[in-house]
Amino acid sequence: MSVARFWRKQINxxxxxxxxxxxxxxxxxxxxxxxxxxxxxxxxxxxxFAGPGNVVTYTIIHTAAEGFEMQAPYAxxxxxxxxxxxxxxxxxxxxxxxxxGMRVKPVFRKLGESGDKGMIYYGTKYVPDxxxx
Amino acid sequence: xxxxxxxxxxNTNFGEMWxxxxxxxxxxxxxxxxxxxxxxxxxxxxxxVGNMSGGQFVEQEHIGAxxxxxxxxxxxxxxxxxxVEAACASGGLAFRQAVMAVASGHEDLVMAAGVEKMTDxxxxxxxxxxAAAADREWEGIMGATFPGLxxxxxxxxxxxxxxxxxxLAAVAVKNHQNGSMNPIAQYKNRITIDxxxxxxxxxxxxxxxxxxxxxxxxxxxxxxxxDIAHEYTDTPIYVKATAQASDTIALHDRRDITTLDASVSxxxxxxxxxxxxxxxxxxxxxHDCFTIxxxxxxxxxxxxxxxLGGKMTEDGxxxxxGKIPVNTSGGLKSCGHPVxxxxxxxxxxxxxxxRGDSGPxxxxxxxxxxxxxxxxxxxxxxxxxxxxxx
Amino acid sequence: MSxxxxxxxxxxxxxxxxxEDIARVWGDDADILSAGLMVYEKSVPDLDExxxxxxxxxxxxxxxxxxxxxxxxxAVYTGSESHPYAVKPTSTIVxxxxxxxxxxxxxxxxxxxxAGTAAMQACMGLVGSGMVDLGMxxxxxxxxxAPGDALEYTAAAGGVSFIIGxxxxxxxxxxxxxxxxTTDTPDFWRREGMPYPEHGGRFTGEPGYFKHVxxxxxxxxxKMGTKPSDYDYAVFHQPNGKFPSRVAKMLGFTKExxxxxxxxxxxxxxxxGSCMMGIAATLDQxxxxxxxxxxxxxxxxxGDAFSFRxxxxxxxxxxxxxxxxxxxxxxxxxxxxxxxxxxGKIRLA
Numbered sequence: 001m002s003v004a005r006f007w008r009k010q011i012n013x014x015x016x017x018x019x020x021x022x023x024x025x026x027x028x029x030x031x032x033x034x035x036x037x038x039x040x041x042x043x044x045x046x047x048x049f050a051g052p053g054n055v056v057t058y059t060i061i062h063t064a065a066e067g068f069e070m071q072a073p074y075a076x077x078x079x080x081x082x083x084x085x086x087x088x089x090x091x092x093x094x095x096x097x098x099x100x101g102m103r104v105k106p107v108f109r110k111l112g113e114s115g116d117k118g119m120i121y122y123g124t125k126y127v128p129d130x131x132x133x
Numbered sequence: 134x135x136x137x138x139x140x141x142x143x144n145t146n147f148g149e150m151w152x153x154x155x156x157x158x159x160x161x162x163x164x165x166x167x168x169x170x171x172x173x174x175x176x177x178x179x180x181x182v183g184n185m186s187g188g189q190f191v192e193q194e195h196i197g198a199x200x201x202x203x204x205x206x207x208x209x210x211x212x213x214x215x216x217v218e219a220a221c222a223s224g225g226l227a228f229r230q231a232v233m234a235v236a237s238g239h240e241d242l243v244m245a246a247g248v249e250k251m252t253d254x255x256x257x258x259x260x261x262x263x264a265a266a267a268d269r270e271w272e273g274i275m276g277a278t279f280p281g282l283x284x285x286x287x288x289x290x291x292x293x294x295x296x297x298x299x300x301l302a303a304v305a306v307k308n309h310q311n312g313s314m315n316p317i318a319q320y321k322n323r324i325t326i327d328x329x330x331x332x333x334x335x336x337x338x339x340x341x342x343x344x345x346x347x348x349x350x351x352x353x354x355x356x357x358x359x360d361i362a363h364e365y366t367d368t369p370i371y372v373k374a375t376a377q378a379s380d381t382i383a384l385h386d387r388r389d390i391t392t393l394d395a396s397v398s399x400x401x402x403x404x405x406x407x408x409x410x411x412x413x414x415x416x417x418x419x420h421d422c423f424t425i426x427x428x429x430x431x432x433x434x435x436x437x438x439x440x441l442g443g444k445m446t447e448d449g450x451x452x453x454x455g456k457i458p459v460n461t462s463g464g465l466k467s468c469g470h471p472v473x474x475x476x477x478x479x480x481x482x483x484x485x486x487x488r489g490d491s492g493p494x495x496x497x498x499x500x501x502x503x504x505x506x507x508x509x510x511x512x513x514x515x516x517x518x519x520x521x522x523x
Numbered sequence: 524m525s526x527x528x529x530x531x532x533x534x535x536x537x538x539x540x541x542x543e544d545i546a547r548v549w550g551d552d553a554d555i556l557s558a559g560l561m562v563y564e565k566s567v568p569d570l571d572e573x574x575x576x577x578x579x580x581x582x583x584x585x586x587x588x589x590x591x592x593x594x595x596x597x598a599v600y601t602g603s604e605s606h607p608y609a610v611k612p613t614s615t616i617v618x619x620x621x622x623x624x625x626x627x628x629x630x631x632x633x634x635x636x637x638a639g640t641a642a643m644q645a646c647m648g649l650v651g652s653g654m655v656d657l658g659m660x661x662x663x664x665x666x667x668x669a670p671g672d673a674l675e676y677t678a679a680a681g682g683v684s685f686i687i688g689x690x691x692x693x694x695x696x697x698x699x700x701x702x703x704x705t706t707d708t709p710d711f712w713r714r715e716g717m718p719y720p721e722h723g724g725r726f727t728g729e730p731g732y733f734k735h736v737x738x739x740x741x742x743x744x745x746k747m748g749t750k751p752s753d754y755d756y757a758v759f760h761q762p763n764g765k766f767p768s769r770v771a772k773m774l775g776f777t778k779e780x781x782x783x784x785x786x787x788x789x790x791x792x793x794x795x796g797s798c799m800m801g802i803a804a805t806l807d808q809x810x811x812x813x814x815x816x817x818x819x820x821x822x823x824x825x826g827d828a829f830s831f832r833x834x835x836x837x838x839x840x841x842x843x844x845x846x847x848x849x850x851x852x853x854x855x856x857x858x859x860x861x862x863x864x865x866x867g868k869i870r871l872a
Binding site for chain 3: 010011014015069070071092094107108109110111120122125
C-alpha cells in the first residue's frame with residue numbers, strides 16, 4: 001500500500017476511530033462518509049470506539065497472504081465492536097485459543113511493511129481479553 | 134425488449150497452459166463460438182469480454198481492443214469490443230451486458246466471452262491479484278486471503294448449522310466425479326472424502342481440496358435475437374433471465390455472514406423474470422470457488438433451506454441423477470476457475486446440457502438450466518436462466 | 524518548580540526464551556551462565572512487535588493509569604537503541620497513537636541503555652521551566668544480540684513510559700534531583716546499517732558500567748547530601764543480575780533495597796527500558812513517603828542518577844494499569860528456532 005494511502009486512514013487504524021450517523025444513530029467502522037441507511041439525509045461525525053468486542057467468526061490462515069508469510073499460521077477474524085460495527089482483524093494469540101464469541105481487546109501492532117526499505121505500517125490488532133473470557 | 138438466444142458456444146481446455154498465451158486462448162474460444170454458431174465473424178455487432186485482472190496477471194489492460202484485434206475484427210471491421218469487470222463474476226457480467234445489447238435492439242449478433250490467463254505469474258502473485266476482489270483497505274491489509282474469507286463463512290456455517298468438514302468435502306468429491314467426465318476439465322481425477330480431509334489446510338476449515346485451482350482458460354458464446362436464432366442453429370437456447378445484484382464489498386459488513394444476499398437477490402430477480410421457481414430448474418452451475426460457496430449457493434438460490442446445503446450434498450441430491458444436479462461441468466473446483474472466463478463457461482456448460490450434447494455427464498431431459506456467478510466474497514452475483522423452450 | 528512522575532506504564536511481550544535453550548544451540552553450559560549472569564530467561568517480541576509498538580503500549584498504559592488527558596502532553600521523547608527507522612521518529616507514532624498530536628514536540632533519543640532516562644531529564648527541564656504542561660519519556664527496546672554472542676543470553680524486549688509533570692498535587696513521585704556522569708567511553712556500539720551491536724567484552728565492566736554508575740550515584744548523593752540508608756529502595760541499570768547487585772554493594776545499598784526493582788533474572792535486559800522497568804516495578808509496591816534511588820547506565824558512556832520521593836497519590840493510581848510483576852506472569856516459552864524467527868534471524872528469500 002502506498003505511503004499516502006496508508007497515512008490517509010492512519011488515525012482510523014492507530015485507534016478504532018470510525019464514524020457515526022446522527023440521523024439514524026448507527027456507528028460505522030471501517031468509517032463511512034455516506035450513511036448507507038440515510039444516504040443524503042445522513043449526518044456523519046467522527047466517532048472513537050471503546051475498542052473491545054467479540055469474535056463473530058474466524059479462520060486460521062495457513063497459506064499466508066503476500067507479506068504475511070512469517071506470521072503463518074495466524075488467526076483472522078470478524079470482530080463485532082460493543083457499539084455494533086463489524087470489521088476484519090487479526091487475533092494475535094495461539095490459534096488454538098480463538099473461538100466464536102470470545103471477548104477480544106485491541107493492541108497496537110505492526111500491520112505490515114513495504115520490504116526492508118519501505119514504510120512500516122502500524123495499527124490495531126486484537127488479543128483475547130482473558131479477564132472477560 | 135426482444136427475446137435473446139444463444140446460438141454458438143465454445144470452451145477452451147481449462148488448465149495450466151504453459152505453451153499458450155492470453156491472446157491464444159481467447160481467440161480459440163471466440164473463433165470456436167463463431168464456428169459453432171455458423172455465423173461469420175464480420176457479422177458481429179459487438180463483443181463483451183469478461184476479464185478480472187489482465188493488468189495483474191499478464192500486465193495487459195485494454196483487453197477489449199486486444200481481443201478484437203487478434204480475432205481479426207479490428208482491421209477494416211472495427212467491431213466494438215468492451216471489457217467488463219466484476220472480479221470472478223466478470224464473465225457473468227459480460228454475458229448480461231451482451232444480452233441487454235441484443236434485447237434492447239441496439240445490436241443483433243453479439244459475442245460474450247471471458248478469459249483469464251493466471252499462470253504467467255507466481256501463485257503468490259496470483260493470490261495477491263485475487264485478493265484485490267476483496268476490500269483491499271480493510272480486509273487485505275489485515276492478511277485476509279480469499280480462502281480465509283470463505284473459511285470464515287464456513288466456520289460460521291458450521292457453528293450455526295452444524296455443517297461438517299465431511300459435508301464440505303462431499304462437494305469436492307461430487308464435482309471431481311462430474312469433472313472426470315468433462316473433456317475440458319483441469320482435474321479429471323476422482324477423489325474421496327479422505328483425500329479432501331487429509332489434504333493440506335489452507336485456511337481452517339478449508340483444505341486445499343476445498344479450494345478451486347488457478348487456471349488458464351477462455352470461453353465464448355454468440356447471442357442472437359430469438360426471432361432469427363433458427364436461421365443459425367436447430368437448437369437455440371433461450372435466455373429466460375439475466376439478473377445481477379450487489380452487496381457490501383467486505384464480508385464483515387454483510388447482514389448475515391453465511392448468506393450471500395447478492396445471490397439471493399439476483400436469484401429472486403431471475404426467477405421473477407423467467408416466471409419460474411427453483412422447482413423448474415433441471416440443473417445449475419453454481420460458483421463453487423470453495424466447497425462452502427456451493428453449499429451457500431444452493432441454499433441462497435432456494436434449492437434447499439438455509440443450513441441444509443451440506444446435508445443435501447452429502448445425501449447425493451446434487452449429483453447427476455439427483456434432485457437438482459449441481460455443477461455438472463465439475464464446477465470451479467474440478468473443471469477449473471480462470472476467473473474472468475468462469476461465468477461464460479457456466480453458460481456454455483448449461484447450453485450444451487440443454488442441447489443434449491454433454492455425453493456421459495448429460496442430465497436426462499434437461500429443459501431449463503441456471504448459472505450463478507459470484508464476484509469477490511459475494512459483493513456481486515449474476516444469475517441467468519436458460520431454456521430449450523422460448 | 525518541583526517536577527515529578529505523574530504516571531507510569533510498562534509493557535513486556537508475552538514470549539520468553541530460557542537461557543538453557545540458547546546455550547544448547549551454542550554448546551554453552553546453561554547452569555554456569557545463568558549463575559554467572561543471574562539471568563534465567565528473557566522476553567522476546569511477537570512477530571509484529573517492535574520498539575514502536577512496545578512504546579505505544581507502555582505509553583497507553585501510562586495515560587490510562589492516571590486517566591491523563593493526552594492533549595496535555597507537550598513533549599514525547601522515546602529513547603531506544605532499536606528504533607524501527609534510522610530516520611523517522613518513533614515518537615511521532617507514539618504521539619499519534621495516544622492522540623497527543625498535533626500541539627506538541629517530539630523526538631527520538633539514543634544513548635544505548637540510558638536513552639529513556641535521558642528523555643526523562645529532558646522532560647524534567649521542559650515541565651520544570653513551564654515550557655510544557657506534561658512530558659512523556661519512554662525507554663523501549665527490542666534489543667539484538669548477535670547469534671552466539673554473550674549478549675544473546677540477555678538482550679530482551681520491553682518498554683516503560685513515564686509522564687513527567689510539574690503539579691505536585693498530581694505527582695505519584697517527586698523527582699527530588701538528578702545528576703549525570705558522562706565521558707566518551709566506547710564500551711559498546713552499533714555502526715549505522717549494522718544489525719548487531721559490538722562490545723568491548725570485559726571492557727564494558729569497570730571502565731564502562733561501574734565507573735559511570737558509581738560516578739552518577741555518588742555525584743547525586745553528594746549533591747543532595749544523602750546516603751544509601753536514606754532510601755527505602757534502589758534501582759540500577761540491569762544488563763544482568765550480577766552488575767546491579769555488585770554496584771549496589773559497592774555503593775552501600777543492601778540486597779533488600781534493590782530486590783523489588785531487580786527484574787532482570789526473569790526478563791532480561793530491556794536496554795533503554797531496563798532501569799525504568801526497575802523503577803516501575805518499585806513504584807508498583809512503594810508506599811507514600813518512600814524514597815527511591817535509581818541510576819541508569821548507557822554505554823558510550825554515561826550514568827543518570829535520580830532521587831524519588833513517593834507521594835500519597837501512588838495509592839490512587841497504582842492499580843489502574845498492569846504492574847511489572849503481572850506483565851511477567853504466564854509467559855509463553857519458545858525454542859531457539861521460533862526465537863530466531865521472531866527476532867528476524869531467519870529471513871525469507
